[in-house]
Amino acid sequence: EALAKALSTSLIKVITGPRRAGKSTLAFQALADKNFAYLNFEDEALRDGKIAGDDLIEELRKVYGESDFIFFDEIQNFPHWESFLNKLHRRGHNLVITGSNSHLLSRELGSALTGRHLAFELLPFSFEEFLRALSQEGKPTPELFQRYLLWGGFPEVVLGNAEPAAYLRTLFDSVVLRDIVTRHRIRAATAIHDLLNLLLNNAAGRFSARSLERSLGSLSTATIQKFIGYCREAYLICDLQPYFHKPRMRLKADRKLYVFDNGWISAKSQPTTSNGSRLLENLVFVELVRRGFQPNLDLFYYPTASGYEVDFLLRKGAKNLELIQVTQDLASLKLRERELRALRQGAQELKVQRLTIVTLDSEEKIHEADLEIEVLPCGKWLTL
Numbered sequence: 317e318a319l320a321k322a323l324s325t326s327l328i329k330v331i332t333g334p335r336r337a338g339k340s341t342l343a344f345q346a347l348a349d350k351n352f353a354y355l356n357f358e359d360e361a362l363r364d365g366k367i368a369g370d371d372l373i374e375e376l377r378k379v380y381g382e383s384d385f386i387f388f389d390e391i392q393n394f395p396h397w398e399s400f401l402n403k404l405h406r407r408g409h410n411l412v413i414t415g416s417n418s419h420l421l422s423r424e425l426g427s428a429l430t431g432r433h434l435a436f437e438l439l440p441f442s443f444e445e446f447l448r449a450l451s452q453e454g455k456p457t458p459e460l461f462q463r464y465l466l467w468g469g470f471p472e473v474v475l476g477n478a479e480p481a482a483y484l485r486t487l488f489d490s491v492v493l494r495d496i497v498t499r500h501r502i503r504a505a506t507a508i509h510d511l512l513n514l515l516l517n518n519a520a521g522r523f524s525a526r527s528l529e530r531s532l533g534s535l536s537t538a539t540i541q542k543f544i545g546y547c548r549e550a551y552l553i554c555d556l557q558p559y560f561h562k563p564r565m566r567l568k569a570d571r572k573l574y575v576f577d578n579g580w581i582s583a584k585s586q587p588t589t590s591n592g593s594r595l596l597e598n599l600v601f602v603e604l605v606r607r608g609f610q611p612n613l614d615l616f617y618y619p620t621a622s623g624y625e626v627d628f629l630l631r632k633g634a635k636n637l638e639l640i641q642v643t644q645d646l647a648s649l650k651l652r653e654r655e656l657r658a659l660r661q662g663a664q665e666l667k668v669q670r671l672t673i674v675t676l677d678s679e680e681k682i683h684e685a686d687l688e689i690e691v692l693p694c695g696k697w698l699t700l
Contacts (some may be wrong), residue, residue: 319346319412322434323385328405329412333438334551334576335491338471339414340389342438347412352385353377357393365395369403388413398429405432416495417549439606440577441469443698449474458677461695465595468579484583488552495550496543507534508543515544515553515573516585520597522570523555551576554605559616559629572617574601592676596694597627597642600674603698604628604640621665624658629666638670639663645675646691656682656689663687672697 322329323346331339353376357363362372376386386404391397391413404411418437446464447453449471467473467480470487492512497505510532515523525537525544535543547553555571575581578595585591609615609630618626618639628640639662646652659671671689673682674697682689692700 319343319436322436323347323350323410323412325434326405326408326410328401328429328433329436330433331412331414331436331438332418332551333416334440335416335495336470336472336487337438337440337551339416339438341471342436343387343389343412343414347385347387350385351383352387352412353380353383354387354389356389357397358390363393363395369394369400373404385410385412387411391415392417398427402429402432405429416491416551417499418551439469439602440579441471441474442603442606443469443695445469446474456695456699458695465578465592465599465694466582468577468582470577470579473579480579481583484577484579488580488584491550491552496546500546502543502546504535504539507532508546511535511540511543512547512552513584515547516575516581518573519575519581519585520594520601521573523573524570527570552580554601554611556601556615556617557612559618559631566612566616569619574598576602578602593642593644596644596674596676599694600628600640600642600697604630618662618666620658620661622661624654624661626658626662629662629668636666636668638672639666639668641671641673642694643673643675645678646673656684659689660684660687 319329319331319342331343333339355372355376386409388411391401392415394400401411401413441449443456443464446469447456447460450460452460470484472478472483473480492508496502496508502508511528514528514531525540528540529535529537544553544555548555552575554574554576556574557566557571558569560566560569575598578599581595581598604615605611614631616629616631618629620626626639627642629636630638630640639659641655641659643651643655646655655673659673662668663671671687673689673691674694675691677693678691679693679696680691682691
């Protein structure tokens with residue numbers, strides 16, 4: 317809907333997100349009743365840049381005639397695409413583009429097209445979109461939630477056109493090959509697969525480049541940091557910093573690692589009894605990103621002064637908005653006290669009033685002194 321409204325502006329419409337999340341489908345839906353030309357830069361013949369931009373536009377004109385819009389799919393594959401778009405925009409073309417590389421697009425559009433583009437980030441289906449796709453809107457049964465928790469929201473998986481594990485493994489490996497190994501000309505392909513295997517098995521856990529170096533043995537900390545950056549750009553993973561008042565402390569501390577779709581964790585990591593809590597926390601993280609919170613800008617994890625950890629701190633500008641703790645249940649008295657103590661300390665240190673615990677299926681309100689802690693089942697929290 318937002319994209320359809322944006323078509324009336326002359327700004328370049330940029331849709332970013334993971335491969336196979338539905339970016340092209342979204343663009344085609346928005347342009348359905350429009351007169352538009354289309355070019356897909358996944359075509360190998362267009363990747364080497366031997367065909368000049370002006371020649372491409374002339375060929376499009378021959379095929380489509382005069383069009384009101386031009387839709388470029390996976391634009392990052394075209395060499396010097398930012399200057400190409402800049403030129404077309406100056407000539408008055410109304411452009412819609414997609415790309416599967418977050419850092420490339422945001423960095424280069426920010427410098428080449430400052431103030432001349434609108435960005436839309438499309439992630440795999442949210443839980444509400446998942447229910448709508450299955451014609452189960454407003455009916456979040458425990459069985460449907462478990463399916464979403466385990467296999468995530470990629471459209472092909474949700475709509476039942478693919479066997480989840482095999483499809484997601486193939487998709488993941490394809491992204492690694494095309495958007496990381498090939499794009500960045502990495503010779504140590506095995507090493508990056510080993511790194512990702514380690515990270516996926518540690519989803520929702522802390523890590524540091526130094527600890528990964530000790531575990532892998534074959535990569536330096538500098539190379540590990542570079543590889544993690546490539547994986548972040550390709551919408552595979554995201555790392556989250558702890559919140560400290562001093563930014564320098566955030567950069568030095570351990571980070572937490574999340575994956576852009578739960579299905580990738582289920583398909584690629586070793587199954588363990590602890591997967592449920594990791595999947596639950598990862599799901600909450602991705603939903604917070606979907607709701608517009610930007611990791612390491614207004615979304616952090618919070619280590620308290622006495623060493624407890626709150627999973628998520630939400631901020632807006634200089635204000636702390638909410639603390640969120642994620643746990644499968646609060647049945648164990650020891651676990652309950654640990655989670656509540658972390659929230660109590662975080663609330664006191666950060667002056668936060670809004671406190672939430674997201675669980676698998678528990679719901680209650682906990683009153684402690686002047687604090688109220690809302691405990692919500694994840695399925696309900698996702699549809700708020």
